[in-house]
Amino acid sequence: MPGTIRSVSLVSVVLLVCLSSRRTSVGAAPICTNGQVGCHVLSLDNLFDRVIQHSARMHGISSDLHSEFEQYFLPSKNQIGRVGRICHTSTIITPNGKENAQRMAREQLTEVILKLLIAWRDPLWHFHQSMAHHHDFNNFSSNKALEMNDMVHELRQGVEKVAEKMQVLGIISNSVTSLASPEVLLPSDSADWRLMKDYDLLYCFRRDSNKVQNYLKILKCRIVPDHGC
Amino acid sequence: MCQHQFYVAKPALKSSVTVCARMRRDLRGALLLLLTAAVQSSSMSAPGKPVLLSCRSPEKETFTCWWEPGSDGALPTTHHLYYERERLEGTYECPDYLSAGRNSCFFDKNHTSIWVDYYLTVMASNALGNATSDPFKMDVMEIVKPDAPGNVTLWVEEREASPCVHVRWMPPSNTDTKSGWVTIKYELRVKKDNSNNWKEYTSGTQTHFSLYSVSPGGVYTVQVRCLLDHGSWSEWSNTTFVKISNYLQNERPLSMLISILSAILFIMAGLILIAKRKSVKQWVLPPVPGPKIRGINSQLLQSGGSDNVGNALIIKQSFPPIYFVWEDQMEDYLIVTENEDWLSSNSQKRKKSLIPACFHFDSEIHSKESPCHQNDWEKDEEMSQVDNNNKPFTNTGYVDFQRHVENVQEADVKHVDYSRVKEVKGDNVLFLEKEKVQSSGYMDFQRQERIPEDYSRVKEVESDHLVVLQKQNAADMSCKDEGNHYTDCALHKPRKPHVCTELSDSGYVDTIPAPPLM
Numbered sequence: 001m002p003g004t005i006r007s008v009s010l011v012s013v014v015l016l017v018c019l020s021s022r023r024t025s026v027g028a029a030p031i032c033t034n035g036q037v038g039c040h041v042l043s044l045d046n047l048f049d050r051v052i053q054h055s056a057r058m059h060g061i062s063s064d065l066h067s068e069f070e071q072y073f074l075p076s077k078n079q080i081g082r083v084g085r086i087c088h089t090s091t092i093i094t095p096n097g098k099e100n101a102q103r104m105a106r107e108q109l110t111e112v113i114l115k116l117l118i119a120w121r122d123p124l125w126h127f128h129q130s131m132a133h134h135h136d137f138n139n140f141s142s143n144k145a146l147e148m149n150d151m152v153h154e155l156r157q158g159v160e161k162v163a164e165k166m167q168v169l170g171i172i173s174n175s176v177t178s179l180a181s182p183e184v185l186l187p188s189d190s191a192d193w194r195l196m197k198d199y200d201l202l203y204c205f206r207r208d209s210n211k212v213q214n215y216l217k218i219l220k221c222r223i224v225p226d227h228g229c
Numbered sequence: 230m231c232q233h234q235f236y237v238a239k240p241a242l243k244s245s246v247t248v249c250a251r252m253r254r255d256l257r258g259a260l261l262l263l264l265t266a267a268v269q270s271s272s273m274s275a276p277g278k279p280v281l282l283s284c285r286s287p288e289k290e291t292f293t294c295w296w297e298p299g300s301d302g303a304l305p306t307t308h309h310l311y312y313e314r315e316r317l318e319g320t321y322e323c324p325d326y327l328s329a330g331r332n333s334c335f336f337d338k339n340h341t342s343i344w345v346d347y348y349l350t351v352m353a354s355n356a357l358g359n360a361t362s363d364p365f366k367m368d369v370m371e372i373v374k375p376d377a378p379g380n381v382t383l384w385v386e387e388r389e390a391s392p393c394v395h396v397r398w399m400p401p402s403n404t405d406t407k408s409g410w411v412t413i414k415y416e417l418r419v420k421k422d423n424s425n426n427w428k429e430y431t432s433g434t435q436t437h438f439s440l441y442s443v444s445p446g447g448v449y450t451v452q453v454r455c456l457l458d459h460g461s462w463s464e465w466s467n468t469t470f471v472k473i474s475n476y477l478q479n480e481r482p483l484s485m486l487i488s489i490l491s492a493i494l495f496i497m498a499g500l501i502l503i504a505k506r507k508s509v510k511q512w513v514l515p516p517v518p519g520p521k522i523r524g525i526n527s528q529l530l531q532s533g534g535s536d537n538v539g540n541a542l543i544i545k546q547s548f549p550p551i552y553f554v555w556e557d558q559m560e561d562y563l564i565v566t567e568n569e570d571w572l573s574s575n576s577q578k579r580k581k582s583l584i585p586a587c588f589h590f591d592s593e594i595h596s597k598e599s600p601c602h603q604n605d606w607e608k609d610e611e612m613s614q615v616d617n618n619n620k621p622f623t624n625t626g627y628v629d630f631q632r633h634v635e636n637v638q639e640a641d642v643k644h645v646d647y648s649r650v651k652e653v654k655g656d657n658v659l660f661l662e663k664e665k666v667q668s669s670g671y672m673d674f675q676r677q678e679r680i681p682e683d684y685s686r687v688k689e690v691e692s693d694h695l696v697v698l699q700k701q702n703a704a705d706m707s708c709k710d711e712g713n714h715y716t717d718c719a720l721h722k723p724r725k726p727h728v729c730t731e732l733s734d735s736g737y738v739d740t741i742p743a744p745p746l747m
Contacts, residue, residue: 097338098410210459221407221409
């Protein structure tokens with residue numbers, strides 16, 4: 001009798017696993033970039049929506065952290081330097097208006113997005129580390145910093161997938177160099193972000209995350225225009 | 230002054246003229262001094278420091294800044310706005326002072342850059358000096374506040390079950406939603422009638438919304454506002470209201486009528502039930518029959534009364550009624566005679582039957598065949614059958630004496646007058662002694678005592694008020710009637726017809742006159 005019970009339970013477990021795997025394959029299949037068999041193919045429209053949502057969330061978190069910092073380290077308006085802070089990403093040429101962004105080529109825009117995301121990978125990691133060590137901040141803030149750090153990673157991967165998809169579809173040419181060698185993108189003459197204070201880092205990242213979100217939206221509405229635009 | 234001098238300085242005319250001119254010069258100087266003093270008291274000065282209030286970008290493509298001028302120093306003052314920009318060398322002046330109104334600066338698309346810091350200052354200047362405001366740092370990304378949505382329209386969809394209100398609006402005219410540059414989110418709030426409670430709903434990116442929680446007859450006011458990306462909410466749009474027709478009002482009187490009628494019916498039914506609650510109770514809860522015992526009528530027992538107790542114990546009429554007749558019968562009395570002749574004539578017939586101490590009973594009810602009466606009627610053959618109907622002594626009876634009328638007066642009503650039995654002859658004849666025994670012994674066959682009264686036999690009734698009592702004549706008999714019992718006198722005394730009087734009262738005739746009670 002126990003032997004039959006064991007066999008029955010094994011069979012049921014196997015069945016459950018198969019069913020769940022089937023479900024997961026439908027719901028969260030790996031995104032196929034090369035049209036492989038067995039993976040769920042997402043449309044470009046869907047991909048864009050995902051990354052745009054992701055970037056919006058990332059910008060929200062950065063805004064929250066920035067306003068929290070402002071409460072603790074509010075710089076008086078008199079101390080505002082004439083030229084202001086210099087973000088380490090200021091060397092990256094980014095369109096600063098709607099027309100400029102619309103005039104920019106898709107490949108360039110995609111590259112700008114990727115450059116920005118890559119440039120923030122290390123600084124955010126260090127920022128999270130410094131927040132974790134500083135006991136001045138509550139756990140809520142340090143959690144946000146960690147989340148922000150993870151989001152940059154995920155967003156970068158998502159945008160890379162979108163670019164690949166677009167290349168596959170022939171929407172953009174294969175001249176996006178960031179996909180080949182990310183290290184090339186790091187500007188050599190950029191100001192060292194290690195010298196920046198935390199507050200300035202947050203200020204710069206808030207701005208850059210907004211840029212990324214806007215650029216992605218423009219790209220999407222240009223390539224896959226639908227009612228969401 | 231000069232005229233006075235003329236009078237005085239008549240001899241020196243020349244000197245007076247020079248004094249006048251000097252005075253005029255002094256006057257002018259005084260006036261000038263007064264003027265300057267006046268000017269100084271109204272404080273003409275360099276202008277006060279202006280203050281930059283705020284900047285706003287309605288669509289993230291242009292922006293406007295406003296400032297508050299300080300005191301103008303009572304002089305015409307001009308204001309200039311200068312700005313410096315991140316990643317742009319130099320100081321620039323506001324490109325447009327007019328488009329946005331007074332004390333404002335409008336930056337068009339060419340002069341607007343997003344994600345760069347602007348440092349603004351306003352300088353006020355007049356004839357006497359300048360004044361510069363504090364620097365104002367801003368980034369266009371942070372000052373986005375759209376205009377309110379426009380063309381808010383409402384229309385009511387009147388469905389039978391519940392109406393609903395559809396709201397539709399347009400995005401603000403200057404925002405570009407097609408290129409994806411900005412994402413607009415909407416919010417609307419609804420107010421019913423004149424209350425101050427707004428209910429807010431989020432519409433997302435849709436430009437239409439449906440309200441389902443509306444009731445007929447209400448006036449609904451709707452306002453919409455919008456938001457761009459992560460900026461600030463716009464102002465609420467102009468109020469639009471709609472009134473939902475009260476089409477249910479026609480049905481209300483009908484439903485009210487129905488409810489009133491049903492209420493009346495219920496009340497009437499309740500009243501009827503209450504009025505007839507006993508019968509309803511009997512119908513709902515029928516009475517449980519109680520146990521019945523043979524031979525007992527429980528109802529009569531419960532009702533009480535000594536008469537009924539006795540009757541209650543009768544169920545069937547099988548009981549001989551004689552028993553009870555005997556109870557009531559008190560009227561048996563014995564005819565006792567002293568007439569031996571009467572006795573002897575009948576003795577022959579009576580010899581056979583031996584009834585010791587047989588009293589001649591005259592029972593009105595049943596003793597038509599009383600054996601004791603046989604002596605009276607020689608021709609009565611029915612009496613021979615009466616032998617069996619002897620009455621035992623245990624029966625209540627009493628001895629009735631035939632009295633002479635004359636004895637009445639002497640007799641004491643209260644006392645029982647009895648005569649001693651001298652001799653018993655035959656069945657039904659007693660010889661009594663002539664002596665009277667007064668209350669010294671008496672034959673009492675009764676269980677109950679009767680009223681000792683003297684009775685005389687009624688011989689005849691001659692008129693309404695004259696009753697002839699019989700003398701001591703044993704042969705005579707009388708019959709009495711009582712209220713309840715009836716005796717057929719004719720059967721008993723065929724020989725001597727008597728007049729039987731019906732006495733309505735208890736049946737006993739009081740002797741006349743009634744002797745005084747002692």
